[in-house]
Amino acid sequence: MRKQNYFKEHKIKHIDYKDVETLKKFLTPHARIQSRKRSGTPAKFERELALAIKRARFLGLLPYVSR
Amino acid sequence: MANLESEAGELTVYELGFLVLPSIPEDKLSNVTDAVRKIISAAGGTEIDAEAPIKKTLAYSMSKTIGASRYVVSDAYLGWTKFEVDKANVPIIKAGVEKMEEILRFLLIKAPRETTFTFAKARTAMAIETTTSEDAEAEITPAKLSESIEK
Numbered sequence: 001m002r003k004q005n006y007f008k009e010h011k012i013k014h015i016d017y018k019d020v021e022t023l024k025k026f027l028t029p030h031a032r033i034q035s036r037k038r039s040g041t042p043a044k045f046e047r048e049l050a051l052a053i054k055r056a057r058f059l060g061l062l063p064y065v066s067r
Numbered sequence: 068m069a070n071l072e073s074e075a076g077e078l079t080v081y082e083l084g085f086l087v088l089p090s091i092p093e094d095k096l097s098n099v100t101d102a103v104r105k106i107i108s109a110a111g112g113t114e115i116d117a118e119a120p121i122k123k124t125l126a127y128s129m130s131k132t133i134g135a136s137r138y139v140v141s142d143a144y145l146g147w148t149k150f151e152v153d154k155a156n157v158p159i160i161k162a163g164v165e166k167m168e169e170i171l172r173f174l175l176i177k178a179p180r181e182t183t184f185t186f187a188k189a190r191t192a193m194a195i196e197t198t199t200s201e202d203a204e205a206e207i208t209p210a211k212l213s214e215s216i217e218k
Contacts, residue, residue, distance in 0.1 A: 016184035017174075018084065018147065021193070059084055059145065059174055060125035 007045050015048045017055035023062060026053070031066035078151045080115065082178035083107075085164065086171040087120050087144040088131065096120050096144060099169045103148060106163035112152035116182045120146030131171050143171050149178055 006025070007015065015022070026034050026041070026049055033053055036046050056062040087099050096119070104114065123145045130139045152160065157175070164173050 012183070014179050014183050017176075018145075018186070019184045019189065021189065055084075055174060055176065057126070059086060059172060060127060060129060060143070061123065061145070063126035 004040055005042055005045065006039075007041070007049075015045070015052040017052045017059070018061070019052075020056060020061045023049070023053050023056055027062070029067065031063045077154060079154050079157075080149065080151050080178055080180050081112075081157065081160075081175060082147060082149045083160070083164065083173060083175050084145065084147040085120075085173035086125075086129075087146065087169055088138065088171050089122070089140055089142050089144065090138070091144070091169055096146075099167070100146060100148070102167060102169075103146075103164065106160055106167075107148070107150050107152065110152060110156040110159040110163070112150040112156070112160065115149045115151055115180065117148035118146060118185055118187070120144035121186055129171060133168050140171065149182065 026039050028034055033050055041049060053062060057064050085103065087096060091099065100119065107114065121144060122142060124142045128139050128141045130137055161175055164170055
C-alpha cells in the first residue's frame with residue numbers, strides 16, 4: 001500500500017520553517033527527524049521538510065534533542 | 068566565474084526571520100522592526116511582506132554577549148520580513164542585522180514570493196480546530212442524548 005503524502009493532502013506547496021505545528025508531526029519523541037519509512041513522505045518533500053526542521057531548530061522553535 | 072555578471076542586477080526574494088531579546092519592552096518592538104526595515108531599504112531592498120514579532124518560548128536556551136555581559140534567555144520575540152533585493156547587496160543586510168544589539172539570532176534565507184504561512188493564519192486554524200472538536204463533543208451531549216434515551 002502506498003503511504004500518504006501529508007503535504008499534498010493538505011495542499012502545502014512550500015514547507016515553512018515557522019509552521020512548527022506541522023513540523024512537529026514529523027519528529028520522533030527524541031526530537032529526531034522521522035525516517036521516511038515511518039512518515040511515508042516522498043523524497044522531494046522529505047528534503048524540504050528536513051531543511052525546514054533544521055531552520056526551525058536554529059531559531060529555537062524546535063529542539064535539537066529531547067528527553 | 069562566468070555567471071557573475073549575469074547575477075548582478077537580478078532581484079531575488081529573501082526572508083529574514085529574527086529573534087528579538089525578551090528584555091525589550093513590547094511597545095518598543097516596533098523600533099526594532101523599523102531598524103531592520105531601514106537596513107533593508109538602505110541596501111536597496113523592497114519589502115514584500117512582514118509580520119510583527121510575537122513572543123515565543125524557545126525550545127532551548129540561547130545566549131547573547133553584549134559588551135562584557137552575557138545574557139541567557141529562554142524566550143524571545145520572533146518576527147519575520149520578506150523582501151526583494153539584488154543578490155550582491157545581501158552581505159550588507161547580513162552585516163547590518165548582525166550589528167544590532169536587540170537581535171538575539173537571525174536567519175536569512177531565499178524564499179518563494181507568495182506567503183503561505185503566517186502566525187495569524189496558524190492561530191485562526193488552531194482556533195477553528197479547537198472549536199470544531201468542542202462542537203463535536205457538545206453535539207453528543209444534550210439533545211441527542213435525550214433522544215437516544217427516549218428510543
